[in-house]
Amino acid sequence: MSDTTFARLDVLKTYKLYVGGKFPRSESGRVYEVTKATSAAGAAGKREWLANVPLGTRKDARDAVLAARKAVKGWAGTTAYNRGQVLYRVAEMLQGRREQFAAEVAVSEGIGPKKAAALVDAAIDRWVWYAGWTDKVAQIAGGANPVAGPYFNLSTPEPTGVVGIVAPQAGYGHSLLGLVSVIAPAIATGNTVVVAAAAAAPLPALSLGEVLATSDVPGGVVNIISGRTADIAPTLASHQDVNALDLTGAIAADGPGAAAALEAAAADTLKRVVRPELDPFAQDWTNAPGTDRLLSFLETKTVWHPMGI
Template identity: 70%
Template sequence: MSDNSRLSVFKTYKLFVGGKFPRSESGRVYEVTSKTSGAAAPGKGGWLANAPLSSRKDARDAVVAARKAFGPWSGATAYNRGQVLYRVAEMLEGRREQFVREVADAEGLSKSKAGARVDAAVDRWVWYAGWTDKVAQVVGGGNPVAGPFFNLSTPEPTGVVAVLAPQESSFLGLVSVLAPVLATGNTAVVVASERAPLPALSLGEVLATSDVPGGTVNILSGRTKEIAAPLAAHSDVNAIDLTGADEALATELEIAAADNLKRVLRPGAEDDWSADPGMRRLTAFLETKTVWHPTGSLGASGSSY
């Protein structure tokens, strides 16, 4: 049989929820097209795939999965989380060519420029993996008090974080907003770039075959506004990153999040994904726990609390 007679086997992209790959419960899909050049409008490039069009039910399912995974992930040692995240970077490196192709199509880049962005994304993932067991030393510490006590402040993860991924930076931007959430012990519900979701959906395949526990990361594709609204209003979502929202949507979501006292990270003009990321995102979704402890023993047995 000649090669010309073969039928192409197209990749089927699915959501990533609870460590599994469901289709949208609504059964809906939408066309994803390549970005030809510059600011080309969606639909002007070539067809790439049909991506799942997530529903509100999919968003709620993702929150349930993230909440279930929060205990095991936040309870793991910081060193162990770092090892798990580094393993993800190893697997991303092994699938480099696939991500280069998807990023080139998504962002209208040459192969060399797409390769540079994929390399930067992998490097950034490694960078955040290295922070897992160091962030407590930077943002925690001992506090001077007037009394015979130790007073210690330590960072703890906020909980379930809804992440609206950047719309234009389909992979480097995605890694830049997701990796710090995971490194600090949170679990995530990610809303992929609406126009260019394929690198995010492929990242789900990498996570599924790594050591990241199922439900730690959940990836949804579809209309950002449609998926983000129930996440902002959901009482079991503890925080939301509005990076992928435009100004009007960000304001709307921030109002919804205020009703249930979510921690909110507004989109920032300073989000240059090629720049040094600094500590901003590492500390965005951390809470501070303060513990008092007597400096001496209590009682004849020498026990303390």
């Protein structure tokens, strides 16, 4: 027994990327400082240091695309019922770490603990919303077509494949709720994703990787990279093995010119592109999500067969 009293030193987490179900450091070995946001829009002046996070590189992005591609077959091949259970499991896991995420959201977005907790709750509920969609989306997006002839004709939606996502970088709730709002609909329908996390607010994203890793989500289905979006996003946009691009955070990250350049790069392989909102800072991620994103990364396949004896 010692007389000396001292405050216990916290054990800090080393934040890592989430790629292929594993938690690598950046291949560059580099990190960058993440500081506390003082308001939703950010504020000038000295910021409080929060963590060093991996400075993901183009190579990290390419590795993530490989992992995502590898995961497509298995994930798209699971039953919709199974995918729904996995997504629900994510909600369960997130619920268990609600306090941690509330703290990270609060410092990431510069909001109070109550609001942050509400945003985490909303994020949990969003997983539940999409968990329920997995085995229903085919019924609203597909169906039988009454062709004028002796043919059975059925349209079914299928996942597009690998989706590159520039995560929301701004707007109310972007750091976790916004992130979940772009990841969950893409994977609900069987796609796999590579996410360029919010550069200034990556902590909830990197922690989400830990939740996903313990939620029965197969490795490679979701890959999360922190770093400069200006490095990561162009790699995703020009990568020939990426099928679709969600540019939600692109304008907020690097400006309209950069967003347009990403879209132009995506045109080379005719990727499906979801364009960013014109004013991403005005976006409120607590708004009801609707089905737009759910339907954005689907291909409609129509199968014909004659009917005869």
